[in-house]
Amino acid sequence: MSHLYLDESLDLAAVVPGGTVTLTGDEARHAVTVSRVRAGERIAIGDGHGALVHGVVASTGTRELELTVDEVIVHEQPVPRITLVQALAKGDRDELAVQAATELGVDAIVPWAASRSVSRWEGPKAEKGRLRWASIVREAVKQSIRAWLPAVAPVTTTAQLPDRLEGQRMLLLEPTATATLTELRPDGRDLALVVGPEGGISPAELEQLTAAGAEPVRLGASVLRTSTAGPAAIAVLNAALGRW
Incomplete structure (x- = not known):
């Protein structure tokens, strides 16, 4: 190879x-x-x-x-596109999610400063963090021999997410949701998977994002870590959308 x-x-x-x-x-x-x-x-x-x-x-x-x-x-760019909105997390759990998601074919990544995020990108640290994720994405693209290099957006707050994801179908990965990701039926829009930090998406954020049109969905009966939830969801979507 x-x-x-x-x-x-x-x-x-x-x-x-x-x-x-x-x-x-x-x-x-x-x-x-x-x-x-x-x-x-x-x-x-x-x-x-x-x-x-x-x-x-x-x-x-x-x-x-x-x-x-x-x-x-x-290679033509896949349609619909999949964006991972990954909450900042402690240790390297968010970085592990970004690496695996890139290998699995995610099309764009948005770092999310969720209310329960322990890690904080503020001041000069914000651009330093984005560049760190961009470097991880680049190396993952090379390892997996991908034709498209996903862009990493600037860190985004909960209030900024609806505008950042305008036109995309927001899917909130939430263990308490009644709808499952496997039941999802494409409607022509690009998809944005929103993954919370270790403590999950707060009730206030759930209310704010669902009011903006986001759909809570769950992967299964178990609760996954923030480092595995996004990649697992991307794998499900790859199969459902015929990308695999």
């Missing part, structure tokens, strides 16, 4: 088999000096916007790698 390297500045959809692609900068340095990619090895390069090229490494330099392309694959 090819190892994937990303360069969002490339326009790989215009590349044709037999052509060459040059990977430069930090990504090329990592490939050559850390992963020790050598001429003759087969790798893939993606642009994060749906195109992947596969081929054989023709030459390498300290911060440059040239690939002779033998296959170009352009």
